[in-house]
Amino acid sequence: MSDAAVELVGLSKSFGPVTAVDHVDLRIEQGEFFSMLGPSGSGKTTVLRMVAGFEQPTSGRVHLGGTDVTDRPPFARDVNTVFQDYALFPHMDVLTNVEYGLRVKKVLRAERRERAMAALESVQLGPLAARRPTQLSGGQRQRVALARALVNRPQVLLLDEPLGALDLKLRRAMQLELKQIQREVGVTFVFVTHDQEEALTMSDRIAVFSDGRIEQVATPAELYERPATPFVAGFVGTSNLLDGDAARALLGRTGSFSIRPEKIHLDPDAAPGQRTARGTVSDVVYLGSVNHYLVALDAGPTVTVLRQNLHGTTDQAMARRGETVTVGWADEHVIDLSDHPTEKEKP
Template sequence: MTVSTSATVGPAAGTGAAPAISLRELAKHYGDVRAVAGVDLDVEDGEFFSMLGPSGSGKTTVLRLIAGFEEPTAGRVVLGGTDVTARPPFARDVNTVFQDYALFPHLDVLRNVEYGLRVKKVPRAERRERALEALETVRLEGYADRRPAQLSGGQRQRVALARALVNRPRVLLLDEPLGALDLKLRREMQIELKHIQREVGITFVFVTHDQEEALTMSDRIAVFNNGRIEQVATPAELYESPASSFVAGFVGTSNLLTGDLAKAVVGREGTFCIRPEKIHLGADTDAPVRATGVVRDVVYLGSVNHYLVELDGGTTLTVLSQNLRGDTAQAMGRRGERVELAWADAHLIDLSRGEPLTATPGEGEPT
C-alpha cells in the first residue's frame, strides 16, 4: 500500500480555500481487480455532490476510501487541505449514513442520536441539547421517546441523518441511504435531503446508482465506470452534453446513431446522441425531417408515451411524447404507422467531441 503522511496541501487553483475533499490519483486494487483506477476529484465546501454509476463501477469504494473504512493501494485523500490518507475513520472530520441506517433497536430516538456524542464524552446536558436540535433539523421533534421499530422507513432514515449531523462533521457521506424506501417516499426524501443540506450548509457526498435521484438533488455529479470517472458536471450539463457514449446511455434514455446510419442521417461518420424528448414524431414542426420509419410499439407511462420507431436503416429509436390529450387508444393505434422523425441540429450531440452540433441561433429549432 502506498500512502502519504499527514500534511497540509494548498487550496485549489483559482480559489481562496481548500476544497472539502480532494482525491489525487486514488486507487484501490483487490488482487488483480482494480476497483478504483486512479481517481482525481475535488468537492467544494457546501456542495451536494453525487457519485453515480452502475454496480461495480467503484463509487462506493471511493466513498469508503474517503471515510477511512478502506485503505488505498495508491494515492491521497485530502480533507479541508489536510492529508488524512493514513488516518483511521474516527480521526477524520466525516460521518457516514448507510442504507440500513444501523440504528440501535433497544435505544429510543434521542439516545440513538446522542450515541456519538456519548462516545466522545460530551457532557450530558450539551449532548441532549444538540440531539434535540438535530431532531428539529430533520423535522422529528416530538419523536425523541420512540423506538426505531415504532417509526416508518422515512422517519428511521431521518434519525440516521440526525445522528450523523449531531457530530457537526465537515463532510457527510451517504451510501445509498434511500435504497430501502418505496418510490413515493424516496422522491419525498430526495427533496427533504436537499432542503436539509441547504439548511445546515454541510458538504454532502451521495452515492447512488439511480440517475434520476442524482439529477434531482445534486449540485454536481461524477459518473463512474470501471473504476474511473467518465465525467464531472452539473445535472443539466451531464444530461444535455454527455462526454461519452457511456454517460449518454446511463444518464437518462439516449438514442445513439453510429456507422452507416449516422452517415445517412447526420451526413458524416461518427457517434451521435439524440434524446427521446428532442425528437418530433411527424413533420408538423420547423425542424427538418431526419429519418423515416415504422412505429413498432407504444409504451404508456401515464404522463408520457414512449414510441419505439424502427428506422428504415434498421436501428430502433425511442421517441417520448407528452400525453397531453389523454387519448391512450389513439396513441396505441399508431402501432404499425409509418412516420417521419424530426429534430433540431442543436439537439444532436457529437460524442466524438462531447458537445452539441453547432447551429445558427434559432435555426432548426422546433416550434
C-alpha cells in the same frame, strides 16, 4: 494547500487482480451536494469507503479540508457516514440514538441532549424524540440516521445509497427533504447512488463512474444536455445513440452522436434546420403522463420518441403500433459525443 472539502489525487484500489478504482482525481468544494453515480461495480462505493477510511488506497492520497488523511483511521477523520441500513439501536429511543456518538466522545449530558434535540429539530423529528425506531416509518428512520450523523458536526457527510430501502413515492419525497436539509445545515454531502433520477434531483454536481474511472464531472443540466461519452449519454436518462452507417445516413456525418427522446417529434411540421426520417412504430410503452414510441427507422436503428399524453387516448396511441411514420429533429439537438474531452482522456 487546497481548501476543498474533499480532494482525491491519483486514487486507486485493487483487490488482488481486480482494479476497483483506477487513478481517480476529484475535487469536491465546501458546501456542495456532490453525487457519485454509476452502475454496480463501477467503483463509486469503494471511493466513498476510502474517503471514510474503511478501505486503504493501493495508491494515491485523500485530502479533507486541505489535510492529508490517507493514513488516518476512520475515527480520526472529520466525516460521518449514513448507510442504506440505518443501524439504529432498537432498545434506545430516538433521542438516545442521536446522542450516542456524543456520548462516546464523552460530551457532557446537558450539552449532548441540547445538540441531539437541535439535530432532531433540523430533520423535523423533535416531537418523536421519545419513540423507539420500531415505532417510526422508513422515512422517519432515515431522518434519525441523518440526525445522528449531523449531530457530530462533521466536515463532510458521506451517504451510501441511504434511500435504497424506501419505496418509490417515499424515496422521491426524501430526495427533496435531503436537499433542503443539506442547504440548511451547510455541510458538504457526498452521495453515492446508482439511480440517475436521485442524482439529477439533488446534486450540485455529479461524477459519473464506469469501470473504476470517472467518465464525466458536471452539473445535472450539463450532464444531461452535454454528455461527454456514449456511456454517460446512455446511463443518464434515455438517449438515442447514432454512429457508423446510421450516423452517415441520418445526419450526413461520421462519429458518435446522441439525441434525447423528447427532442425527436412524431409527424413533425417542416421547418428549417430539421431533419426527418421514415420508419415504423414497433411498440408503444405507456408511462402515464407520457408514451415512449419505439420507431424502427428505414435507415437501420430503432429510436425512442417521447410524447406527452396531451391529446387523444391511450387506445389511440397503442393503435399506432405497426404504423408507418415520419420522425424529425433539429440539428441543434444532436449531441456530438466527440466534441468534449472525457475525464479518462484528460492528462
